[in-house]
Amino acid sequence: MTAVSTGIVLGAVDEIPPGEGRAYQVGGRTIAVFRLRSGALRAFPGVCPHAGGPLADAQTDENVLICPLHLNTWDLATGCSRSGQPDLEVVRVHEAEGQIMIQI
Amino acid sequence: MKRRLVLIGNGMAAARTVEEILERGGGDLFEITMFGDEPYGNYNRIMLSQVLSGEEDESGIFLNDLSWYEENGISLRAPVRITRIDRFAKLVYGDDGSSTPYDILVVATGSRSFVPPMQGIYREDGNLTPGVLGFRSIDDTREIVRLAGQHRRAVVIGGGLLGLEAARGLQSHGVQVEVLHAAGHLMNQQLDAPGGAILKSSIEALGITVRLNARAVALRGEHHVEAVQLDDGTEIEADLVVLAAGIRPNVDVAVTSGFTVERAIVVDDRMGTADDPDVFAVGECAQHRGEVYGLVAPIWEQARVLADHLTGARPDARYHGSRTTTKLKVAGVDVASMGITAPERDDDEFVVFSEPRRGVYKSVIIRDDRLIGATLIGDVKKAAFLIQAFDRGLALPEERVGLLFDLGATSAEPSVADLPDEVQVCNCNGVSKCTLVKTVQEGEKTVSGVMDKTKAGKGCGSCKSLVRQIVEWAAGDEVQADPAEHYYVPGIPLAKPELMSRIREQRLYSVSAVFAALAPGGNEDAKSKMGLTSLLRTMWPQDFVDERDGRFINDRVHANIQRDGTFSVVPQMKGGVTSVDQLRTIADVAEKYQVPMIKLTGGQRIDLLGIPKEDLPKVWADLDMPSGYAYGKSFRTVKTCVGSDFCRFGLGDSTALGVAIETRFQGIESPGKVKMAVSGCPRNCAESLVKDIGIVAVEGGRWEIYVGGAAGAHIRKGDLLTTVDTPEEVLTISGRFLQYYRENAKWLERTYAFVPRLGLDHIRAEMEKDAAGLDERMQQTVEGYRDPWKEGREPAVPGQFRTSLPLISLPQVPVRDGSTALGGRAGRSTTADPRLPIPEGR
Ligand code: SRM
Ligand SMILES: Cc1cc2nc3c(=O)[nH]c(=O)nc-3n(C[C@H](O)[C@H](O)[C@H](O)COP(=O)(O)OP(=O)(O)OC[C@H]3O[C@@H](n4cnc5c(N)ncnc54)[C@H](O)[C@@H]3O)c2cc1C
Ligand code: SF4
Ligand code: FES
Numbered sequence: 001m002t003a004v005s006t007g008i009v010l011g012a013v014d015e016i017p018p019g020e021g022r023a024y025q026v027g028g029r030t031i032a033v034f035r036l037r038s039g040a041l042r043a044f045p046g047v048c049p050h051a052g053g054p055l056a057d058a059q060t061d062e063n064v065l066i067c068p069l070h071l072n073t074w075d076l077a078t079g080c081s082r083s084g085q086p087d088l089e090v091v092r093v094h095e096a097e098g099q100i101m102i103q104i
Numbered sequence: 105m106k107r108r109l110v111l112i113g114n115g116m117a118a119a120r121t122v123e124e125i126l127e128r129g130g131g132d133l134f135e136i137t138m139f140g141d142e143p144y145g146n147y148n149r150i151m152l153s154q155v156l157s158g159e160e161d162e163s164g165i166f167l168n169d170l171s172w173y174e175e176n177g178i179s180l181r182a183p184v185r186i187t188r189i190d191r192f193a194k195l196v197y198g199d200d201g202s203s204t205p206y207d208i209l210v211v212a213t214g215s216r217s218f219v220p221p222m223q224g225i226y227r228e229d230g231n232l233t234p235g236v237l238g239f240r241s242i243d244d245t246r247e248i249v250r251l252a253g254q255h256r257r258a259v260v261i262g263g264g265l266l267g268l269e270a271a272r273g274l275q276s277h278g279v280q281v282e283v284l285h286a287a288g289h290l291m292n293q294q295l296d297a298p299g300g301a302i303l304k305s306s307i308e309a310l311g312i313t314v315r316l317n318a319r320a321v322a323l324r325g326e327h328h329v330e331a332v333q334l335d336d337g338t339e340i341e342a343d344l345v346v347l348a349a350g351i352r353p354n355v356d357v358a359v360t361s362g363f364t365v366e367r368a369i370v371v372d373d374r375m376g377t378a379d380d381p382d383v384f385a386v387g388e389c390a391q392h393r394g395e396v397y398g399l400v401a402p403i404w405e406q407a408r409v410l411a412d413h414l415t416g417a418r419p420d421a422r423y424h425g426s427r428t429t430t431k432l433k434v435a436g437v438d439v440a441s442m443g444i445t446a447p448e449r450d451d452d453e454f455v456v457f458s459e460p461r462r463g464v465y466k467s468v469i470i471r472d473d474r475l476i477g478a479t480l481i482g483d484v485k486k487a488a489f490l491i492q493a494f495d496r497g498l499a500l501p502e503e504r505v506g507l508l509f510d511l512g513a514t515s516a517e518p519s520v521a522d523l524p525d526e527v528q529v530c531n532c533n534g535v536s537k538c539t540l541v542k543t544v545q546e547g548e549k550t551v552s553g554v555m556d557k558t559k560a561g562k563g564c565g566s567c568k569s570l571v572r573q574i575v576e577w578a579a580g581d582e583v584q585a586d587p588a589e590h591y592y593v594p595g596i597p598l599a600k601p602e603l604m605s606r607i608r609e610q611r612l613y614s615v616s617a618v619f620a621a622l623a624p625g626g627n628e629d630a631k632s633k634m635g636l637t638s639l640l641r642t643m644w645p646q647d648f649v650d651e652r653d654g655r656f657i658n659d660r661v662h663a664n665i666q667r668d669g670t671f672s673v674v675p676q677m678k679g680g681v682t683s684v685d686q687l688r689t690i691a692d693v694a695e696k697y698q699v700p701m702i703k704l705t706g707g708q709r710i711d712l713l714g715i716p717k718e719d720l721p722k723v724w725a726d727l728d729m730p731s732g733y734a735y736g737k738s739f740r741t742v743k744t745c746v747g748s749d750f751c752r753f754g755l756g757d758s759t760a761l762g763v764a765i766e767t768r769f770q771g772i773e774s775p776g777k778v779k780m781a782v783s784g785c786p787r788n789c790a791e792s793l794v795k796d797i798g799i800v801a802v803e804g805g806r807w808e809i810y811v812g813g814a815a816g817a818h819i820r821k822g823d824l825l826t827t828v829d830t831p832e833e834v835l836t837i838s839g840r841f842l843q844y845y846r847e848n849a850k851w852l853e854r855t856y857a858f859v860p861r862l863g864l865d866h867i868r869a870e871m872e873k874d875a876a877g878l879d880e881r882m883q884q885t886v887e888g889y890r891d892p893w894k895e896g897r898e899p900a901v902p903g904q905f906r907t908s909l910p911l912i913s914l915p916q917v918p919v920r921d922g923s924t925a926l927g928g929r930a931g932r933s934t935t936a937d938p939r940l941p942i943p944e945g946r
Contacts (some may be wrong), residue, residue: 006152006182014902015902015903016902016903017652017653017901017902017903018651018653019651019652019653019654020652020653020660020901021908022903022906022908023906023907023908024907030908030909032908037628037653046908046909050163051667052668052669053908054665054669054908055908056908057657057665057669058657058907059630059633059653059656059657059659060630060631060634060653061628061630062628063630064629064630065630066630066631068322068656068657068665069665069667069669070161070163072163073630080170080171080174081169081170082169082171083163083166083169084144084145084147084162084163084165084166084169086143087161087170095663098716
């Protein structure tokens with residue numbers, strides 16, 4: 001059975017090397033998409049709520065992302081801050097036939 | 105059914121009360137809701153002073169993050185301000201239009217900065233004049249930091265604890281600070297006049313101006329504050345005014361809701377309000393037996409009593425008031441004080457020692473053989489003992505001078521074993537000796553573990569050494585070093601030597617292979633990736649499998665990320681020596697890419713700042729110079745002086761040697777940055793004594809090699825490793841040391857920590873033992889070096905140089921081209937033309 005999905009296609013999953021993140025411009029917003037080493041995708045707004053850092057440049061593992069500027073961390077599953085910063089909005093993202101698809 | 109417990113306020117008192125309630129099993133009794141009008145979780149307000157001074161990062165002061173509320177089923181409603189309590193309907197109303205029912209209500213609204221009545225302090229719309237700020241919350245602190253970056257002259261109104269901490273914090277941002285204090289001496293609440301005078305000179309020695317008997321009556325400045333006016337007509341220019349003239353309890357809600365309020369909300373010994381058996385108050389908004397406290401220690405006691413009551417754990421618990429002790433948190437100026445400041449009765453004993461030249465002042469006041477007041481300035485070694493004598497009424501030594509000084513063997517200072525069980529060791533978080541001991545007995549045998557569990561030492565930090573002593577004493581032989589302290593990276597439970605041998609045995613060539621083989625559960629850990637990448641590169645110069653996600657962003661794009669998400673480019677300029685061609689190329693590139701700022705660095709080269717990520721490959725191609733590695737945990741630069749070629753004192757060719765060293769070690773990865781310098785004579789114009797490796801030419805054609813020096817966050821004079829006869833030997837020995845450091849230092853451990861940790865003799869011996877091996881491994885590394893800018897012009901992975909920035913908000917860093925930087929204004933810190941005479945009054 002093929003899954004039917006709706007949403008906005010950002011580009012091919014291969015555009016993001018494993019374990020890294022990339023930023024995409026969607027309408028007026030920047031969305032940071034991460035491709036975890038397990039293959040899972042995660043997406044958040046691209047601008048760090050702490051001081052505007054570029055989140056797509058973050059380092060990640062399976063659980064957290066670390067902003068490159070002041071090393072605050074957020075939970076990748078819930079967007080909750082682990083260091084006393086505002087939480088991140090979780091953007092729904094999944095892979096469909098090799099493409100990154102988000103819903104906002 | 106659970107009862108509904110509502111707290112107004114989400115500050116230190118409210119959070120502590122909830123913690124105490126949870127500890128007593130209150131999670132099963134209550135459904136807890138906390139209202140806070142600050143948009144944050146709960147943080148340690150007393151650390152704001154350290155945040156302002158930059159000693160602590162903002163993220164380090166949170167006590168409970170949002171997950172704590174979630175895990176404990178607490179609903180946090182923030183930012184919501186409660187505007188009214190309806191006692192009869194048992195409802196609280198919020199400024200978001202909500203109404204929330206309660207069964208039990210706790211008011212913990214704290215205080216706000218007192219705004220002294222001054223003409224011109226408010227604008228017509230009722231807000232403070234721009235540039236005037238209180239110092240109470242994270243938001244205040246952020247705003248002060250922001251304004252400090254834009255302004256030059258600050259006035260702090262109030263010379264008490266808070267005012268002095270604010271002044272010191274402001275000063276660390278390069279602002280000129282003047283403290284105005286209405287009384288005749290500083291900290292007059294805690295000190296007597298002679299003590300205050302000594303404190304004043306210590307504060308002034310820091311470069312802060314202090315004006316006593318100064319009553320500020322008005323502010324000048326329409327759109328922004330310009331000056332403060334005193335009652336004698338003096339005008340003090342200021343573009344930033346911080347109010348630290350006292351605090352006022354937040355009692356508006358209680359007043360309008362019909363509670364008895366005097367200076368604060370009146371409570372009984374159970375912390376209950378006088379008006380309603382279901383409404384309680386704790387913290388700075390509460391008045392108990394006529395006292396309103398402005399410190400945390402009493403609040404912890406209040407929170408315990410209240411929690412005992414609400415949970416029924418100890419229905420007979422009573423709060424009897426607190427004896428308070430204070431400490432000034434200004435680096436370099438130690439002040440501790442407790443009790444009364446001057447003798448009150450004829451037969452009070454008053455012992456004073458004063459040494460103004462050294463800034464030392466000590467006094468104690470004794471009544472009926474009990475300590476009732478003490479002051480220590482400049483030398484607070486006896487503070488721990490005095491605080492305990494004061495709190496507990498300990499017997500005092502016959503020879504009173506023993507209260508002020510350690511008198512050899514006859515010292516009256518009790519060892520930790522003698523301290524009474526109930527003694528409060530951590531005054532910030534209210535942790536007693538017996539709590540520490542109990543935690544140890546329950547199986548926590550590491551100092552850091554006990555600190556995590558009890559929060560001892562996690563406030564202002566001044567009790568850490570006492571906590572350590574107690575834990576070590578309580579655990580006896582079983583005391584364990586915190587294992588994680590010795591892990592090379594947090595995600596893999598191995599120290600560096602074991603980690604290296606496992607990596608070698610199992611032939612692990614990539615970061616993900618290391619996680620899979622050695623991490624608990626095979627789990628990746630983001631915080632460990634960068635350290636592992638560095639280590640693997642050191643161990644396998646040839647076979648390392650490069651996974652780009654193992655690198656920090658700087659190492660992914662070979663440039664240093666800036667505060668606005670752009671990058672800086674520092675080309676290699678060996679030994680600080682350059683040429684017409686290089687300078688011309690740099691100038692052309694800077695022009696072509698409209699580089700916002702061109703700057704000479706402290707490392708003797710040129711920095712092109714503010715380059716967007718997507719331009720990096722083009723900039724490198726046009727520069728056609730190797731990377732200067734100003735971004736990596738790696739070998740950085742060699743600073744040199746002109747040396748024997750030109751300098752009339754030169755004893756050795758420092759420039760040529762510097763260039764040779766930089767050529768050999770360029771770009772080599774290491775656990776921390778490695779900075780070097782070569783000076784042509786002991787005048788040391790290249791500052792070789794404060795470098796990771798520093799070389800100095802001395803008479804007789806010889807070269808001294810210093811290691812472990814530093815002059816950054818930490819200052820240390822390097823240790824003389826050895827003196828050699830030729831430049832070639834300098835290259836060999838430096839390389840051998842560098843390789844030894846690479847293989848043995850902890851991740852991020854600079855040589856200034858590494859050298860004293862292992863000891864120079866040990867390092868010398870080890871270097872000698874494995875000389876050939878170290879030399880060979882260094883040679884391999886040198887040969888394996890590839891310049892990332894030459895190789896990196898084609899993306900190594902897709903989108904390597906794609907921007908991560910929102911396209912709209914650039915640029916945030918102000919553009920300073922040559923004309924503005926050199927002509928009109930020298931940067932943001934000066935608004936006037938720096939070439940003109942300085943206006944009077946500045
Ligand atoms: C560019 C430069 C300042 C300048 O304009 O002159 C600079 C800029 C930075 N320094 Fe530095 N340091 C610069 C010379 C120094 C020096 C002086 C020197 O190298 O002779 C020191 C003292 C020596 C030392 O390293 O101990 C110095 C001690 C530090 C430290 C404190 C290290 C320590 O452990 O004591 C840090 C923070 C760190 O490493 O964690 C730091 C960190 C930084 C960072 C990389 C902060 C960061 O992580 O982003 C700054 C990058 C700014 C940016 O946006 O690009 N910088 N920094 C200097 C570059 C020199 C070069 O050509 O390579
Ligand atoms: C810079 C600084 C340094 C300090 N240093 C020390 C020190 O070294 N040692 C020491 O013992 N003490 C120190 N203190 C004092 C200490 O921080 C306070 O005693 C303590 O925070 C008081 O706790 P509290 O809960 O009563 O008030 P707060 O911590 O102020 O908490 C009250 C909270 O309630 C909120 N609130 C108020 N009204 C409402 C409402 N109507 N609705 C919803 N929320 C509301 C407030 O916004 C605030 O978040 C320092 C204070 C400052 C500002
Ligand atoms: S360049 Fe160095 S000293 Fe200057 S702000 Fe950055 S880290 Fe601090
Ligand atoms: S900008 Fe992201 S942590 Fe500071």
